[in-house]
Amino acid sequence: MKALAPVFDHIDRNRRPFLDRLFDYLKRPSISARGEGIAETAEYIAGVLDRMGLETEILPTAGWPVVLARRSDRANGPTALLYGHYDVQPPDPLDAWISPPFEPTIRDGRIYARGVGDNKGQHFANLLAIESLLARFGELPCNVIVLLEGEEEIGSPRLARFVEEHRNLLAADLVVTSDGPVNETGRSCLVFGVRGVALFELRARGARSDLHSGNWGGVAPNPLWTLVHCLGTMKNASGEITIDGFYDDVLPPTPLERRALDELPYDVNEIKDRLGVDELDAPTDRSVADRLAAWPTLTINGLHGGYAGDGSKTVLPCEAVAKCDIRLVEGQTRDDVLSKVEDHVRQHAPGVEFVPLGGMDPSKTPLDSPFAEPIRRGIAEAQGEEPLIVPALGGSLPDYVFTKILGVPAFGVPYANPDEANHAPNENLEVERFFAGIRTGAAILTHLGAAVDKRGA
Amino acid sequence: MKALAPVFDHIDRNRRPFLDRLFDYLKRPSISARGEGIAETAEYIAGVLDRMGLETEILPTAGWPVVLARRSDRANGPTALLYGHYDVQPPDPLDAWISPPFEPTIRDGRIYARGVGDNKGQHFANLLAIESLLARFGELPCNVIVLLEGEEEIGSPRLARFVEEHRNLLAADLVVTSDGPVNETGRSCLVFGVRGVALFELRARGARSDLHSGNWGGVAPNPLWTLVHCLGTMKNASGEITIDGFYDDVLPPTPLERRALDELPYDVNEIKDRLGVDELDAPTDRSVADRLAAWPTLTINGLHGGYAGDGSKTVLPCEAVAKCDIRLVEGQTRDDVLSKVEDHVRQHAPGVEFVPLGGMDPSKTPLDSPFAEPIRRGIAEAQGEEPLIVPALGGSLPDYVFTKILGVPAFGVPYANPDEANHAPNENLEVERFFAGIRTGAAILTHLGAAVDKRGA
Numbered sequence A, B: 001m002k003a004l005a006p007v008f009d010h011i012d013r014n015r016r017p018f019l020d021r022l023f024d025y026l027k028r029p030s031i032s033a034r035g036e037g038i039a040e041t042a043e044y045i046a047g048v049l050d051r052m053g054l055e056t057e058i059l060p061t062a063g064w065p066v067v068l069a070r071r072s073d074r075a076n077g078p079t080a081l082l083y084g085h086y087d088v089q090p091p092d093p094l095d096a097w098i099s100p101p102f103e104p105t106i107r108d109g110r111i112y113a114r115g116v117g118d119n120k121g122q123h124f125a126n127l128l129a130i131e132s133l134l135a136r137f138g139e140l141p142c143n144v145i146v147l148l149e150g151e152e153e154i155g156s157p158r159l160a161r162f163v164e165e166h167r168n169l170l171a172a173d174l175v176v177t178s179d180g181p182v183n184e185t186g187r188s189c190l191v192f193g194v195r196g197v198a199l200f201e202l203r204a205r206g207a208r209s210d211l212h213s214g215n216w217g218g219v220a221p222n223p224l225w226t227l228v229h230c231l232g233t234m235k236n237a238s239g240e241i242t243i244d245g246f247y248d249d250v251l252p253p254t255p256l257e258r259r260a261l262d263e264l265p266y267d268v269n270e271i272k273d274r275l276g277v278d279e280l281d282a283p284t285d286r287s288v289a290d291r292l293a294a295w296p297t298l299t300i301n302g303l304h305g306g307y308a309g310d311g312s313k314t315v316l317p318c319e320a321v322a323k324c325d326i327r328l329v330e331g332q333t334r335d336d337v338l339s340k341v342e343d344h345v346r347q348h349a350p351g352v353e354f355v356p357l358g359g360m361d362p363s364k365t366p367l368d369s370p371f372a373e374p375i376r377r378g379i380a381e382a383q384g385e386e387p388l389i390v391p392a393l394g395g396s397l398p399d400y401v402f403t404k405i406l407g408v409p410a411f412g413v414p415y416a417n418p419d420e421a422n423h424a425p426n427e428n429l430e431v432e433r434f435f436a437g438i439r440t441g442a443a444i445l446t447h448l449g450a451a452v453d454k455r456g457a
Helices: A004-013 A016-024 A038-050 A121-139 A160-166 A223-234 A255-263 A268-275 A290-295 A334-348 A372-383 A401-406 A433-454 B005-013 B017-025 B040-049 B120-137 B159-163 B223-232 B255-263 B268-275 B288-293 B334-348 B371-385 B400-406 B433-457
Strands: A056-060 A064-071 A077-083 A105-107 A108-114 A144-150 A175-179 A189-191 A196-204 A297-306 A319-328 A354-361 A388-390 A410-412 A428-430 B055-059 B066-071 B077-087 B105-107 B110-111 B145-149 B172-177 B189-190 B196-205 B295-308 B321-327 B353-360 B388-390 B410-412 B428-430
Touching: A004 A016, A004 A121, A004 A433, A016 A038, A016 A108, A038 A056, A038 A064, A038 A144, A077 A121, A077 A433, A108 A433, A121 A144, A121 A433, A160 A388, A189 A354, A189 A372, A189 A410, A196 A334, A196 B223, A223 A297, A223 A319, A223 B223, A223 B295, A255 A290, A319 A334, A319 A354, A354 B353, A372 A433, A372 B066, A372 B172, A428 A433, B005 B017, B005 B120, B005 B433, B017 B040, B017 B110, B017 B120, B017 B433, B040 B066, B040 B145, B066 B120, B077 B120, B077 B433, B105 B268, B110 B433, B120 B145, B120 B433, B159 B400, B189 B371, B189 B410, B196 B334, B223 B255, B223 B295, B223 B321, B255 B288, B255 B388, B321 B334, B321 B353, B334 B353, B371 B433, B428 B433
Parallel strands: A077 A144, A077 A175, A175 A410, A189 A388, B077 B145, B077 B172, B172 B410, B189 B388
Antiparallel strands: A056 A064, A064 A144, A105 A108, A108 A428, A196 A319, A196 A354, A297 A319, A297 B295, B055 B066, B066 B145, B105 B110, B110 B428, B196 B321, B196 B353, B295 B321
């Protein structure tokens, strides 16, 4: 294995130009929800990849294009696919930003810009890692495929199909994604999975129009009561989801995952203080780590109907809507769970309209994957500290397209600070985490290549 | 008993000036919710009463003043208190009015103006009845007290105290209120009671701020689930209110009320068509008449929390609010029921904040009150048709201040068309119902006087 010191040295001596180039990328709005700047930004980042010496193409989809780049210097592999997304969230509300979202600014050691954490700053660090390796050695320690999509912030609706249709271009041995924040404690993580998500809406209607509650209450159906009773059949006050068959396919953690979950540093009292609550949500008999990574949830994201002003208005509303998400764990699939919810609603609340709103399947990579150890070593060497082993994130990323469709292990190596404010005003990335990310990317690729060398030897 | 024909003739010959005078009253905004025009309108209507030959005064309250007027021509009574309110609802949304709310206009046989139905047009008809009787006979067939309050549209919060403190000025034998619409079928009614109402709000809080459902769902409490489960303990899907002790004090209808309820012309299929629903609300084993007049209800007027936009947002909201009203029937009191709700919430959902928002007690007058028969005769003579006997309205009016505090029977004799659009844009009163109201007021006072004459004789 080639020594990393010269590469780390190269990164140190290029801090200013690397930051300038990141800023040049961040300046370009690429808001997938509005189609703003998407095509231009895809062209731009493809140009960057091309100039680095990667074979680069922009591939169309039914939505925004995918930028795909590759370099294969090692006949015996492995091939790491680095996933990222060049689109960003809308920057609204604009007036809450201290500096404008597309004018990157450094304050107090942090880069402020829309997309700096989610995810331009993170995948750009990995691209600069490739560049730095090439600058020092003229070749890469393992083969790479870079896949940057332009629709992650609108739910990656066409990624699964893209991956299915381009399997031949995506023949990787593993996937590495740098997105999201490191652990709350600030410690780096190596992430093996994500929960999936199933989204739906429940709509109830009563009479044709709002009515006077005195003249019609108890006679005309009340869609808010309909939703309250429907939702009441879906989760009980002990936190148990009571949708028929809901837990049937949930896979329990493996013994390795069990141990890793138990070792995660969650401090219940600290969490309560931080949230400002006296008690955490039910089911409190499960650990926080389990509830976030190994157990499904049903969250009402919004419920609205009737009067919303001050004081009283004795109205009997004519419609009400609840929006919900279910976080899925290994064993469950989006489509099966949505179909169970639909069946449940049809049976228990036939007057309620069920509207599926998509989502994505969960993803899990075995903790004993042979690629886990070199990635762990890479993170540890670049950052001087062992990463936390995280069996699954609570949130959802489209990793299932790699683990379930391509059938390869997928790893998360997030670089962002926990308070990156992604999806919010004043999104930011600590400058030092950006440079640590570049070093980490270089170290992971180097250790991945060395692992194969060693096995080959 | 003096013949009514000359009075009806007087009314017929004064249609134009009576309408002009009503318009002059309707032109004056008197919006209690905003204090707009209240003092001026009180002065104005007091002037009208004074010029009619009634002993008139404007009495202050802690809120808007009460206009009180009286005339006692008959030493042996009876004394009828005519209740009304000179305040009106706010006219918003203004742009939904075809003609401006304070520029009375006649279209297609209806007077359009804010307050024409609720309640200026109705009590003004009773005042013109007094004037017409005086114009023809120089004296009234019974004694009258006119009480016009300025806070009905904000819930009559000071009326009970006013009545308690001015018992000596309010020594009436009975109360007649002309407010609200006649029966859905268009037929006049004689109303013996109103349901009360108890208003409250339930507030739930989760964490300090909205959270990401993937990162915190199942750990941070969700105030929408808290409210769903709390409300689920208060009323079941069969329509039964399950608040501890809720039905304890409900008095069943008397045999006379039972018969009257059963005779009310509710057509379930017609109601379903009109509402556009396949099924009426539970409990369907009770008749519509019973559910609206003789049984309490619990309506969620509004429930709001979390995301309300299009599509999905995987947010875990930090707060949610439900606003509710309970319609009370005879035997129940506002304060007792609110206290039962509070106890229930404390026991079943200790994290939920209960906020009482007032209301009013129910009111009931016995169907065999000796004043019922002369009032019925008055309506029938003035309108050429027997009124429906309505044991109680579904809605709420502050009649309890008369029946419970003064201890006298209170009758409702509404004049407005069922589609008066009170509390809504384009409020209206059919022109002929206005004149029928003047005739009815005159006939009721005449028959009330005659009944005492007869008993005296």
